Amino acid sequence: xxxxxxxxxxxxxCPGPLMELIGQxxxxxxxxxxxxxxxxxxxxxxxxxxxxxxxxxxxxSFEKEGVWHxxxxxxx
Amino acid sequence: MSKDRxxxxxTSGSREQLQMAAMVAxxxxxxxxxxxxxxxxxxxxxxxKNSNELAPAEGEMGRLxxxxxxxxxxxxxxxxxxxxxxxxxxxxxxxxxxEVKQDDLEDFVSEPLGLxxxxxxxxxxxxxxx
Numbered sequence: 098x099x100x101x102x103x104x105x106x107x108x109x110x111c112p113g114p115l116m117e118l119i120g121q122x123x124x125x126x127x128x129x130x131x132x133x134x135x136x137x138x139x140x141x142x143x144x145x146x147x148x149x150x151x152x153x154x155x156x157x158s159f160e161k162e163g164v165w166h167x168x169x170x171x172x173x
Numbered sequence: 174m175s176k177d178r179x180x181x182x183x184t185s186g187s188r189e190q191l192q193m194a195a196m197v198a199x200x201x202x203x204x205x206x207x208x209x210x211x212x213x214x215x216x217x218x219x220x221x222k223n224s225n226e227l228a229p230a231e232g233e234m235g236r237l238x239x240x241x242x243x244x245x246x247x248x249x250x251x252x253x254x255x256x257x258x259x260x261x262x263x264x265x266x267x268x269x270x271x272e273v274k275q276d277d278l279e280d281f282v283s284e285p286l287g288l289x290x291x292x293x294x295x296x297x298x299x300x301x302x303x
Contacts, residue, residue: 119256
């Protein structure tokens with residue numbers, strides 16, 4: 098399995114976490130998994146929308162101790 | 174299938190308006206739309222390199238955004254270009270009035286564009302104004 102990379106985007110606001118994720122996605126290989134950490138609920142809602150629209154694979158999404166974790170697999 | 178087009182005209186010099194414009198441009202561009210931004214009136218001066226001028230807040234939201242570390246609008250515009258291939262054009266009239274050249278503007282800003290060309294571009298998709 099490809100390594101999962103953590104993208105720590107805590108303590109900023111929408112669309113900061115999305116942009117950080119995209120910056121990391123650009124550098125990732127197809128098949129890599131990225132886990133974005135966000136303290137902003139707007140981003141927790143918006144990032145899955147982006148993943149669906151663009152066509153990557155949503156792996157997981159959960160909240161733990163005030164931090165949202167969204168796991169995405171790069172598919173293209 | 175042709176891509177969605179989003180044309181964003183930015184004329185305000187307020188932090189809130191510039192922020193919202195940058196959000197629409199960046200999120201639109203990274204979501205697969207062809208984004209064109211046209212900078213004119215009070216918006217353009219903030220794109221002059223090393224101007225170090227802060228866009229004033231219109232109200233509480235603008236002040237809170239700075240306190241709470243919202244992403245900087247200039248960075249979002251830059252990411253719209255870098256990650257989503259957005260095109261950001263300075264209005265050729267505003268360039269003349271401010272007496273600046275393209276080289277004086279941030280590197281992610283393209284060559285000056287006239288209103289006729291922007292309106293032609295804007296006729297084929299969503300148009301937003303801030």
